Amino acid sequence: MPRISRAAPETQPAVQAAKRLNRGSAMLAASVLADSAMEHYRGGFYNPAMVTPILTSIAALSTSLHGHNDDRQRRHRQRDRLFGLTAATGIAGIGFHLYNTLKKPGGLSWQNLFYSGPIGAPAAILLSGLFGLLAERVRDTPPGETPRIFGLNAGRVTSLVTSVGLFATSGEAGLLHFRGAFQNPAMFLPVTLPPVAGALMGKATFGNSRKERRFTRFWLRLTALLGIAGSGFHIYGVSRAMGGWHNWRQNMVDGPPIPAPPSFTGLAMAGLAALALLRAHPED
Amino acid sequence: MREYSLDDEVDFLIIGTGAGGGTLAGRLAEMGFSVVALDAGAYFRPLDDFASDETEQEKLYWNDRRIVDGGTPLQMGGKNSGKAVGGSMVHFAMVSLRFRPEWFRSRSVLGYGADWPLDWREMWRYYREAELALAISGPVTYPWGPKRPRYPYRAHEINSAGRLLALGAEALGYQWTETPLATVSAPRGKSPPCVYRGFCRFGCSTNAKQSTLNTWIPRALAAGAEIRDLAMAGRIEVKGDRATGVHFHREGAWHFQRARNVVVAGYAVETPRLLLNSATSRHPHGLANRSGLVGKYFMTQSNQAVFGRMRDEVRWYKGPPSFTITEHWNYDDRKDFFGGYCWMAQGPLPIEWGFIQTGARGLWGEALRQDMLNYNHQVGLKMVGETLPDAANTVTLADEVDQYGLRIPRITFSWGENDRKLIGHAISEMTRSLEAIGAEDIFPQREDANHLAGTARMGFTPEDSVVDADCRSWDIPNLWVCDGSVFPTTGGVNPSLTIQAIALRTADRIKAMAGRGEL
Numbered sequence: 001m002p003r004i005s006r007a008a009p010e011t012q013p014a015v016q017a018a019k020r021l022n023r024g025s026a027m028l029a030a031s032v033l034a035d036s037a038m039e040h041y042r043g044g045f046y047n048p049a050m051v052t053p054i055l056t057s058i059a060a061l062s063t064s065l066h067g068h069n070d071d072r073q074r075r076h077r078q079r080d081r082l083f084g085l086t087a088a089t090g091i092a093g094i095g096f097h098l099y100n101t102l103k104k105p106g107g108l109s110w111q112n113l114f115y116s117g118p119i120g121a122p123a124a125i126l127l128s129g130l131f132g133l134l135a136e137r138v139r140d141t142p143p144g145e146t147p148r149i150f151g152l153n154a155g156r157v158t159s160l161v162t163s164v165g166l167f168a169t170s171g172e173a174g175l176l177h178f179r180g181a182f183q184n185p186a187m188f189l190p191v192t193l194p195p196v197a198g199a200l201m202g203k204a205t206f207g208n209s210r211k212e213r214r215f216t217r218f219w220l221r222l223t224a225l226l227g228i229a230g231s232g233f234h235i236y237g238v239s240r241a242m243g244g245w246h247n248w249r250q251n252m253v254d255g256p257p258i259p260a261p262p263s264f265t266g267l268a269m270a271g272l273a274a275l276a277l278l279r280a281h282p283e284d
Numbered sequence: 285m286r287e288y289s290l291d292d293e294v295d296f297l298i299i300g301t302g303a304g305g306g307t308l309a310g311r312l313a314e315m316g317f318s319v320v321a322l323d324a325g326a327y328f329r330p331l332d333d334f335a336s337d338e339t340e341q342e343k344l345y346w347n348d349r350r351i352v353d354g355g356t357p358l359q360m361g362g363k364n365s366g367k368a369v370g371g372s373m374v375h376f377a378m379v380s381l382r383f384r385p386e387w388f389r390s391r392s393v394l395g396y397g398a399d400w401p402l403d404w405r406e407m408w409r410y411y412r413e414a415e416l417a418l419a420i421s422g423p424v425t426y427p428w429g430p431k432r433p434r435y436p437y438r439a440h441e442i443n444s445a446g447r448l449l450a451l452g453a454e455a456l457g458y459q460w461t462e463t464p465l466a467t468v469s470a471p472r473g474k475s476p477p478c479v480y481r482g483f484c485r486f487g488c489s490t491n492a493k494q495s496t497l498n499t500w501i502p503r504a505l506a507a508g509a510e511i512r513d514l515a516m517a518g519r520i521e522v523k524g525d526r527a528t529g530v531h532f533h534r535e536g537a538w539h540f541q542r543a544r545n546v547v548v549a550g551y552a553v554e555t556p557r558l559l560l561n562s563a564t565s566r567h568p569h570g571l572a573n574r575s576g577l578v579g580k581y582f583m584t585q586s587n588q589a590v591f592g593r594m595r596d597e598v599r600w601y602k603g604p605p606s607f608t609i610t611e612h613w614n615y616d617d618r619k620d621f622f623g624g625y626c627w628m629a630q631g632p633l634p635i636e637w638g639f640i641q642t643g644a645r646g647l648w649g650e651a652l653r654q655d656m657l658n659y660n661h662q663v664g665l666k667m668v669g670e671t672l673p674d675a676a677n678t679v680t681l682a683d684e685v686d687q688y689g690l691r692i693p694r695i696t697f698s699w700g701e702n703d704r705k706l707i708g709h710a711i712s713e714m715t716r717s718l719e720a721i722g723a724e725d726i727f728p729q730r731e732d733a734n735h736l737a738g739t740a741r742m743g744f745t746p747e748d749s750v751v752d753a754d755c756r757s758w759d760i761p762n763l764w765v766c767d768g769s770v771f772p773t774t775g776g777v778n779p780s781l782t783i784q785a786i787a788l789r790t791a792d793r794i795k796a797m798a799g800r801g802e803l
């Protein structure tokens with residue numbers, strides 16, 4: 001087949017999938033941006049390194065949006081580098097938070113896990129960067145060929161990253177909701193719905209790539225909705241703190257984090273992109 | 285609120301609505317008994333009536349006249365007695381601990397004090413019930429004693445003062461943990477989570493604190509009990525060997541409420557005082573006092589401390605004062621004295637700190653002013669220690685009368701030799717802990733005491749005690765005592781959870797006895 005350099009976007013599944021991945025990573029970046037800005041403001045930027053996640057997530061957000069507006073079927077070097085940097089910052093952040101957790105008296109204890117810098121936030125930055133990197137590689141596929149990453153089917157790789165991301169994020173929500181003693185039954189939702197989505201994505205990763213996976217797509221949409229609803233629950237949660245919304249300046253920072261749950265939405269969007277890729281480029 | 289008339293012969297008339305009386309009122313009402321609970325104090329609403337102000341909140345204390353004497357006269361008032369619906373728990377420090385099981389058998393297992401007529405395994409169940417009712421925020425696993433279920437709410441984030449206790453304990457090789465506290469770490473009903481402002485011992489204007497006032501009392505009301513505040517009981521009326529009701533003072537006059545059963549729950553000073561003040565010709569030494577033990581074996585707990593100063597800021601006033609604890613010396617018996625103690629992190633507010641600086645340290649004038657500037661760098665550890673029961677420590681009646689014309693209590697107390705040894709041990713251990721974290725200008729607060737107990741002890745026979753295991757008096761079968769005064773020994777932890785557990789057990793026992801027609 002002759003190579004077409006600039007195909008119409010609608011007809012290029014690879015570019016479409018990449019753009020979807022960009023939207024997912026933008027969602028994750030936005031969630032991290034708002035969340036880490038609030039949390040690190042609460043921490044008074046005690047350590048100058050605490051501005052890093054803010055700058056990084058701004059970069060990841062704008063880079064993802066740039067990717068979303070780009071119909072070209074080529075990897076964009078600058079974007080690719082920025083996504084790489086984002087992922088690296090995520091890894092460094094995980095290291096930082098782990099180190100800070102373990103050096104406190106008690107070491108690896110519930111107290112320190114509950115109240116130290118969460119692992120989940122830098123992990124979300126890492127995911128945002130990873131989805132960006134995947135997007136660039138998917139995009140860089142000649143028409144008619146199957147997008148591949150390190151020689152593996154890109155749909156499967158993306159499914160796997162989504163699956164792991166869903167489990168990890170659910171673990172983080174589980175830890176923090178355990179800290180809150182699951183005082184509201186709704187607090188069980190993020191530890192039940194996303195792991196199911198994670199398991200389904202695991203099945204998609206290793207299973208038959210020709211399958212329709214209607215149920216998985218339905219469940220991913222449900223998880224995406226949960227991410228948005230979660231913010232609503234957290235808005236209600238803030239109202240239950242001393243002084244409620246009248247005291248928003250304090251309670252927004254001390255109460256449940258309103259911008260955190262949409263990470264699930266970002267992950268679900270990436271999961272849908274992965275399924276679309278798999279369907280467009282099945283293999284046995 | 286349901287109200288009863290004075291002529292209604294209510295099933296239970298409870299005097300005092302604190303840890304003992306409030307809890308019992310809640311459970312008995314829920315079991316379907318008609319209940320009226322009197323309290324000499326006012327019914328406050330935390331969100332409207334409480335201020336974050338040390339002085340304003342003195343309205344919560346029992347500051348009526350009392351005479352103190354003995355070798356080491358106790359300072360009475362805010363430190364150990366409350367006067368409000370909800371009792372002393374309205375301004376308690378929220379530390380909610382279980383006894384070490386062996387303490388229920390102090391005499392036969394550990395060789396001192398007296399045995400309790402209660403089995404620790406049964407108490408373990410009631411502790412759980414109390415912890416659930418107060419949604420105690422505690423560690424996921426508790427390092428000492430037999431396994432206990434997970435606390436209903438998670439432990440709070442500890443403050444610097446709590447962290448410094450942890451570092452000291454780790455340096456000494458002792459275990460430490462987050463203190464189980466009766467203030468919520470997540471929303472609960474009308475209680476928002478704790479905001480860490482540190483006014484816990486002055487009421488909690490946030491309503492995060494879970495005390496009798498916002499747990500058991502609302503349950504009592506919902507189940508149809510009447511809470512009659514600003515009602516001071518002056519005398520229990522007895523015909524022959526049965527109580528018939530209580531004379532109480534309210535709105536400037538004396539009234540008489542009829543009742544089938546009377547429960548005294550005024551705590552370790554007011555309970556014996558009321559029993560003694562109710563003497564008749566048939567009970568000339570006071571009610572329930574055939575054994576002569578009413579007012580005897582009065583106990584407090586040692587509450588000495590060690591303070592020091594850190595180079596870095598600590599800001600110990602942030603949050604509940606006792607974030608972390610080590611119960612090491614409650615469970616380690618390698619010591620040359622009886623009894624145990626724990627210590628906890630501290631965070632006295634400025635006025636209280638001023639008292640410690642002038643009292644324990646003797647600072648005054650410019651030196652005091654200068655040292656108060658170190659407030660944000662100060663760190664401290666405070667013990668809660670066991671005092672041995674001693675028949676010479678008593679609550680008796682003085683000849684003087686109070687504003688109601690009732691004879692006031694005389695409280696006679698001296699530390700015993702064993703108590704002194706225990707306190708000395710604790711002070712040197714706490715000093716070591718502060719030294720280990722590099723604190724400077726370390727000094728001990730050698731005199732301080734807090735929780736009360738004893739004076740109407742429970743036991744096995746009418747000769748060795750005032751009430752039986754069910755808190756029922758041996759002499760007058762429809763007269764009960766259900767509060768901290770029934771403790772035969774105090775143990776080395778704060779008492780309120782144990783008082784509630786006893787009240788919960790008493791309620792269950794009453795229900796069982798009522799079912800068998802034994803009331």
Ligand SMILES: Cc1cc2nc3c(=O)[nH]c(=O)nc-3n(C[C@H](O)[C@H](O)[C@H](O)COP(=O)(O)OP(=O)(O)OC[C@H]3O[C@@H](n4cnc5c(N)ncnc54)[C@H](O)[C@@H]3O)c2cc1C
Nearest residue numbers: 300302303304324371372377378379517550767768778780
């Ligand atoms: C400052 C402070 C901090 C404390 N911190 C802790 C802690 O952290 N953990 C812990 O476990 N314990 C703590 N305690 C102790 C705990 O609060 C008491 O042990 C417990 O409340 C005693 O319960 P009670 O039912 O025996 O008496 P109280 O709770 O004192 O209740 C007695 C009630 O009876 C009323 N009363 C008395 N006489 C009469 C009468 N004649 N007529 C009408 N009403 C009467 C009083 O007004 C009072 O409300 C603290 C106490 C204080 C004062």
Ligand code: SF4
Nearest residue numbers: 478479481482484488
């Ligand atoms: S620190 Fe918490 S429990 Fe104490 S007074 Fe403040 S809100 Fe209440």
